[in-house]
Amino acid sequence: MVEFGGYLLPVQYAGVLAEHRHCRTAAALFDISHMGQFLLRGADAAEQLAKLLTQNAAALDVGRDRYGFLLNAEAGVLDDCILMRLDDEEFLLVVNAATAADDREWVQSHLSGAVELVNLSAEGWGKIDLQGPRAADVLAPLADFDLRALQYFRCRRGRLDGRDCIISRTGYTGELGYEIMTAGEDVPALWDRLLDDDDVAPAGLGARDSLRLEMCLPLYGHELSRDRTPLEANLTAFVGDHEFIGGDVLRDRARSGPDETLVAFRCDGRRQPRPGNAIRHGDRQVGTVTSGAFSPMLEVAIGMGYVQPDAADDGTELMIDTGRAELAATVAPKPLYAQGTARTKLE
Amino acid sequence: MSPKDLRYTEQHEWVRVEGNAATVGITDHAQQALGDITFVELPDTGQQVEAGGEVCAIESAKAASSIYAPAAGKVAEANSALEDDPSTVNTDPYGDGWVYKLELSDPSQLETLMDAEAYDAFLEKDQGGS
Structure with a gap:
């Protein structure tokens, strides 16, 4: 076990290499409850989030996810995050654990108008990721909706094994998979239920890191920091052309080249x-x-x-x-x- | 229980002594603590080492660690099979997973090392204290 963002997390269960290969060939289960989850809702939520994030919240269709960044005025990366539009006036923002407290303060201090930030993490919400080519086969029978119809980078509310969840077809491994957000009291039972499946094995932080690195997915604190912008990180594909904090600086830098x-x-x-x-x-x-x-x-x-x-x-x-x-x-x-x-x- | 015919260091190396020759590896406890071994840096044959000096290094998917010399001497052989398959250190730490062989300058230096019983007690104390 290691300390990570104020949480004690397992580096490995059976061993990093076995867990990694299991994710690539079957399905691995990760407890990612340490990540920050903020629900933003209200008539002005889309417009307010658009102002703060490189992903254009206002142009995001309901049921879609978009990866992007929270930047400071100098275009330095405060965090990378996934934004999920659950409804016209409701978004879920998933951020890194170590930066969650600062993110929440930053977002809260820049919000105005009819928008409310609900800190789901503080309310005990957890998150588990099921990742691997067998993930849909494992999860679909537990869903009260057509899980297979949920495409890549799409999200929805639904019930899994009778528990209310937010389900997103995203992940940090490069494999077919789902991120499942649910109330803390439902996490252990859902975790155990998924592990009952012979195709599923738990995986720790070690495998999570080697899986994401094989996919070249950035990790905040390593590839991303306040000292660099999405331009140097080669991630401008995740920057919209709308107005947002740090946007002007980023576009100026793009003209001169990294x-x-x-x-x-x-x-x-x-x-x-x-x-x-x-x-x-x-x-x-x-x-x-x-x-x-x-x-x-x-x-x-x-x-x-x-x-x-x-x-x-x-x-x-x-x-x-x-x-x-x-x-x-x-x-x-x-x-x-x-x-x-x-x-x-x-x- | 650690094998009875070996001697042990506090850095979790084991040593098999045959006259002036010592074979060195890492203990079962050490390989378990490191997890999946992904790379073993082998010493050069002929390299002179001091007792307690660093000889080479070992890497796992989650950590890196040094391997030390149990006594002074000259590296006589390195286990080159570990270059292609370092996981042998995990699967057979006291056998095919040996790391290097040392030609000892003074075999009596090994008398200070722990026997199996002392090493097992050391592990128990080590784990109880952490």
């Missing part, structure tokens, strides 16, 4: 690079590692890091200095693991 860019790399060997390791190209230091892990699917070490734009092309040969060893690595297309089932079309 001075560093986030890349994924694949090492030749199994040894893991660590955050903070220097990245060299030829005899020049070109950047810094932000995440590193052993990839259970590729069976080599992988990672992400920020490098100067002229060392960012796919195929660029890098040398990573761990302080103890030099690791040969190559810039590789994202995602590093390309066989994820997240976008699978269900009948």
Whole structure:
């Protein structure tokens, strides 16, 4: 167990590699109750959220999710988050645990008009993620609605095993899967019910990290921070063209171009690079590692890091200095693991 | 219970002594604590090591750890099979999962190491205290 954002979380159950492979081949269950959940509702909710987030809440259809960022006035990333539109005047915002308290204060202090923020986390709401190619087969029989009709990046309210939930077809693994938000008292029973299925095994923070890294999904505090904008992180696809805090600065920066860019790399060997390791190209230091892990699917070490734009092309040969060893690595297309089932079309 | 025929360090290495030769690995307790081993850095053959000095390193999916020398000597052999399959350290820590062999300068240095009974007691105390 480790402390993470004020919660005690398991790093592993059966072992990181087994949990990781189980998620890629069957279904893994993650307890993600530490993440912040804010319900925003009211006649002005859409317009107020649009002003705060890079995802345009006002243009989001009911039943859809959108990934994006909460930026400060300098376009630094305060957090990354998923916004779910549950109804015309009701949104669920899911944020990181370590930043949740600051996020809530920031959002609350910028809201005006007819909008109310309900801190579901403070009311004890939990979140469990079921992720893997078997996820729909496991979950559909428990749903009181047609779960298979819920497409990628769609959300809805519904009952699972008789419990009121918010269900979103999203996740952090690259696999077909669902994020399930529900009242805290319902989490243990739903958790146990899902684990009754032979296809489901619990997975901890270790597998969650290696799964997201194979998919090159950013982790706040590693790839994302106040010191960088979505431009350097190569994530401007998640920035709308509406007016929002930090938007003008971000567009100005986009015109001049970033001075560093986030890349994924694949090492030749199994040894893991660590955050903070220097990245060299030829005899020049070109950047810094932000995440590193052993990839259970590729069976080599992988990672992400920020490098100067002229060392960012796919195929660029890098040398990573761990302080103890030099690791040969190559810039590789994202995602590093390309066989994820997240976008699978269900009948 | 740890194997009776081995000696143990407080850093959770085991040592099998045959005359002037010592085979070194990490204990079952150590491999369990590290979890899935993903990489073993092997020492160079001929490398001189001091008693208690760092010889090489081992990485798992969740942690990295150093492996130390139980006594002074010269590295005689490294288990190169671990390069391709480091998980052998998990599955057979006292057998095929050995890490390196040492040609001892002074075998009497090993007399200070724990026997199996002392190591098991050490583990119990270690776990009780943490």
